Amino acid sequence: MNLGLRWEYNGSPVEKHNYDGSFNPNVNPTTTYAVQQVGPGAPLTSFYKADYKDFSPRLGVAWDVRGNGKTVVRAGASILRNPVVAGQYIGLSPFGANVPSIGLNTSGKDINLHTPAQLALTTSQFTWTAAGPVFPGNQTSGVTCTVATPCTTQAVNPNFRQPYSGQWNLDIQRAITNSLTLDLAYVGVHGVHEATWLDINQPPVGAGWNTPNAILGGLSPAAFCIASATHAKPYDQCGVPGKGVNKIVNNAIAANEAVSSPYYANFPYLNEIVQLGNQDFSNYDGLQVTVNERTSHGLSFLAGYTYAHALDIVSADATDQQPYPINAYNVRLNYGNSDFDIRHRFTFSPTYLIPGMKSPGQMLQGWSISGIMTFQNGLPWSNSDVTNDIIGTGEFVGTISSALQPWNYSGPPSAFKAGPQTIPQLKGSAATATCKAAAEAPYAGDARLVALADAALANYGCYAQGSGILTPPALGTIGNAGRNIFRVPNYYNVDMSIGKEWKIKERLTAQFRAEFFNVLNRADITVPAANNSGLDPGANSQFGCACATLDVQGNNPVLGSGGPRHIQFGLKLLF
Structure with missing residues (x-):
C-alpha cells in the first residue's frame, strides 16, 4: 500500500506594472471604467481570491491473492490538480483584450466618457532575446468604447478555483500460462471545476426575436414574422430572405439583444464580457481488457479492447478560443460526448517468427x-448554425469565439452518419412536405412556437437522410440536437x-x-x-x-x- 498527500499553492498571476485588467461590475458606472487594473496597489489586487485548499491525496494498493504471483489485484485513487497558466487569464486573442483603465474622461459626453488604453505593439516590437522585457513599456493606444461601438473585454471570476480531477482504477491481472497473461481494468475520471470561458453579458435566449422594436412599429421581430404567414410567400418577413420596414432585414435585431444584456444599463459601452470561471465538468469511464502473449512457439501478440465513454462540456483547454456554451446561463446544455469519445476500440499486434x-x-x-490491426468507432460531431441568429442572442458569431447553435433532430442519430457526400438539404415545398411534422413536433400545443418553427423551416429548409430529419428550431429557441450526437463511419x-x-x-x-x-x-x-x-446547417453548402x-x-x-x-x-x- 502507498499513501501520499500533496499540497500546493497557485496564486493569482501578477504583471510587474499592473498592466493586466479585469471586469469589475461593482464600480460607479458614472465615474469609473468597468475594466480595472489588477495587481498590488491597483483597484483590483488580484484576479481571484487566494485558495489554500489545493490538497491532492493519493492511494495505491496491490494484493497478490494467492501469494504465487499468478493473480494480482491493484487499485488506486487520487485527486490531481491542473493549474491554469497565466496566458489563459489575460486574453491573448486579440492581445490586450482585457485592458485596464489608464485614461478616464468624465466630461459626461458618451463619445469620450471612457477612454481606456492598451499596449499598442506590432509583432516586430516584441523582444524575444534574453536581454530585456518581451513587451516594451509605455507604448499605448486609446481604445474607443462607446454605446455605438461597444468593446469586448475579458475577465476572471473573483471566486475562480484551480481545476482538478478525481481518478480511480481497479485492475486484476492473471497469469494463465507461463507466457500468456490477462489484464482486466476499470478506469474512472471525474473532472471538477474545470475552467470555462463564457460571456456573462449574454442576452437572454430569444431576446433578439422577442423584444419589441420601434423599427417594426412596436412589434417584436417574432410577432412581425408570424404576421407574414398569410403572405403570397408565407413567412417572407422572417430571417435572412425577408425585408422588414425601412428595408431592414427582419432578423433577430442586434439592438434588441444589446439592450437586453444584463450589464447594458450600467456599461452600455461593453458587449461581450468573456469571463474565465469554473462551470465545466467531465466524466470518463472505461473497461480495458489486455491479453499479452510473450513469444511461445514463435508467436507473440498484444491484444487490447476498450469499452469507454467520455463526456464533457468542452473538449479543450480553457483558452479564449474555446466555443462558448449554447446558453451561458445553463452550461449543461453543452454536456455530451467528448470530441475524442471512442466507445469501442480493439487493437491486435501479432508477430510470428517463421520456422526456418x-x-x-x-x-x-x-x-x-x-x-x-486497429478497429474503432467513428468520432462524434455536432451541428451548429453559424450563419443565422436563430437563438436570438447574437453569440453565434462572437467577437472572440462563438456559441454552438444546434437545430432540432428527430430519428436515430446513426441516420446522420457523415460521409464523403453532403447530407441532402430540402427547401421550399419539398421541405414543407418532408419536414413540417418533425419541425412542429417539439412545440405541440404552443401555437406561437409552432408558427415560428414553420417560419424557420420556410426560410432555412431542412435536412433529411434515412430516417433522420434535422430542422431549424422555432425562432428564438434552442434546438435539441445536442453536442456530438452524430458520428462518422x-x-x-x-x-x-x-x-x-x-x-x-x-x-x-x-x-x-x-x-x-x-x-x-x-x-x-x-x-x-x-x-x-x-x-453548419445554415450555410447551404x-x-x-x-x-x-x-x-x-x-x-x-x-x-x-x-x-x-x-x-x-x-x-x-x-x-
Whole structure:
C-alpha cells in the first residue's frame, strides 16, 4: 500500500506594472471604467481570491491473492490538480483584450466618457532575446468604447478555483500460462471545476426575436414574422430572405439583444464580457481488457479492447478560443460526448517468427511477419448554425469565439452518419412536405412556437437522410440536437511488415523489411470540418460532408493515419 498527500499553492498571476485588467461590475458606472487594473496597489489586487485548499491525496494498493504471483489485484485513487497558466487569464486573442483603465474622461459626453488604453505593439516590437522585457513599456493606444461601438473585454471570476480531477482504477491481472497473461481494468475520471470561458453579458435566449422594436412599429421581430404567414410567400418577413420596414432585414435585431444584456444599463459601452470561471465538468469511464502473449512457439501478440465513454462540456483547454456554451446561463446544455469519445476500440499486434531451415544464403531462415490491426468507432460531431441568429442572442458569431447553435433532430442519430457526400438539404415545398411534422413536433400545443418553427423551416429548409430529419428550431429557441450526437463511419486500419535477417557475424546482423501501411487501402474519414461549412446547417453548402481523411485534416498527409496504402522497404545493419 502507498499513501501520499500533496499540497500546493497557485496564486493569482501578477504583471510587474499592473498592466493586466479585469471586469469589475461593482464600480460607479458614472465615474469609473468597468475594466480595472489588477495587481498590488491597483483597484483590483488580484484576479481571484487566494485558495489554500489545493490538497491532492493519493492511494495505491496491490494484493497478490494467492501469494504465487499468478493473480494480482491493484487499485488506486487520487485527486490531481491542473493549474491554469497565466496566458489563459489575460486574453491573448486579440492581445490586450482585457485592458485596464489608464485614461478616464468624465466630461459626461458618451463619445469620450471612457477612454481606456492598451499596449499598442506590432509583432516586430516584441523582444524575444534574453536581454530585456518581451513587451516594451509605455507604448499605448486609446481604445474607443462607446454605446455605438461597444468593446469586448475579458475577465476572471473573483471566486475562480484551480481545476482538478478525481481518478480511480481497479485492475486484476492473471497469469494463465507461463507466457500468456490477462489484464482486466476499470478506469474512472471525474473532472471538477474545470475552467470555462463564457460571456456573462449574454442576452437572454430569444431576446433578439422577442423584444419589441420601434423599427417594426412596436412589434417584436417574432410577432412581425408570424404576421407574414398569410403572405403570397408565407413567412417572407422572417430571417435572412425577408425585408422588414425601412428595408431592414427582419432578423433577430442586434439592438434588441444589446439592450437586453444584463450589464447594458450600467456599461452600455461593453458587449461581450468573456469571463474565465469554473462551470465545466467531465466524466470518463472505461473497461480495458489486455491479453499479452510473450513469444511461445514463435508467436507473440498484444491484444487490447476498450469499452469507454467520455463526456464533457468542452473538449479543450480553457483558452479564449474555446466555443462558448449554447446558453451561458445553463452550461449543461453543452454536456455530451467528448470530441475524442471512442466507445469501442480493439487493437491486435501479432508477430510470428517463421520456422526456418538451413539453406544457401540463409534464404529459408530468419523470416518474420508482424502486423497492427486497429478497429474503432467513428468520432462524434455536432451541428451548429453559424450563419443565422436563430437563438436570438447574437453569440453565434462572437467577437472572440462563438456559441454552438444546434437545430432540432428527430430519428436515430446513426441516420446522420457523415460521409464523403453532403447530407441532402430540402427547401421550399419539398421541405414543407418532408419536414413540417418533425419541425412542429417539439412545440405541440404552443401555437406561437409552432408558427415560428414553420417560419424557420420556410426560410432555412431542412435536412433529411434515412430516417433522420434535422430542422431549424422555432425562432428564438434552442434546438435539441445536442453536442456530438452524430458520428462518422467506423475506423479500420491494418498495417503489416515482412522481415528477413541474415547473421553475418556474431555481433553483426543485416535486416531487410518490407512494410505495408493501410494494407486494405481503406479511406478512413474524419469529422466534417468547420472551415468548409461541414458543421453548419445554415450555410447551404457542405453540411455533413466528411470531406477529408484523418491525415489531411490533421495537416499531416505524409505520416498521419488515414492516408492511402503506402509500401516502404528498409535495410539495416544491427551491431
